Amino acid sequence: MDLKAEHIHHHYGDTEVLRDITLDIPSGRIVCIVGPSGCGKSTLLRLLGGLEKPSKGTVMQVGAPPEACLNPLTYIFQDFALLPWRSVRGNVSLVLEDHGLAAAERSRIIDDVLARTKLSEFGDALPKQLSGGMKQRVAIARALAVNPAVMLMDEPLSALDSQTRELLMDDLISLWTRQPFTAVYVTHNLAEAVRLGHKIVVLSRRPGQIREVVELDTPLAERSYGDAALEAQQQHLWGLMRDEAAAADAELLHV
């Protein structure tokens, strides 16, 4: 299933947040959204996920969701959003409980997603016993459990320290390489965008408009940390964003 946004505009009261966004999220691809603070990245993600309706324009789901999909669109947030009183298995199980699945089938799905996120040994642990990186892996496992058509990821690594971010990025790349998933990935971090994005959408400052869409052809598994070509792409993105980011910061000073 592809996700398509067509001529999306969005306002909160008198504040225009997004202007004329047209965007394709093709199945099996990771689309990163970058842009200065407050330009509307998270708003765009909520509109794509149907949590809010755009003031104007449409979001369309095109084609059928994957087989055995329990929920076509699922979110992964920066703060993990785990229930502290439930174990790792219990947190993943949560999203499977209202679908009338037999206990054995639920268990099979949980085993599968925990194995894919390298958490098999930690099924009985409580969130407080886990590191930040592991908590985010649980959130990713929980998202994968419903076999979504599109994962909507809002700065999923930004609460983590830089080493854990690097490790989790490697995990996301190997997860995608073994079994491609579709994702929209909002980030401030251009290094993450060039490691993970098949397509990187650069928004202007508010009202967010698409300034450029950069397509990266290098397979994810071949994009290594410190790679010169990726650094050049990152510089290009920063070149596009620098003036916008400075103007957005200056604007905040006058609020």
Ligand SMILES: Nc1ncnc2c1ncn2[C@@H]1O[C@H](COP(=O)(O)OP(=O)(O)OP(=O)(O)O)[C@@H](O)[C@H]1O
């Ligand atoms: N529910 C809301 N009601 C009113 N204004 C909102 C609401 N949500 C977001 N905004 C405003 O819309 C603008 C865009 O916010 P949004 O969080 O989408 O930007 P962002 O690019 O994700 O920001 P950041 O990079 O800082 O996370 C901001 O000015 C914000 O204050």
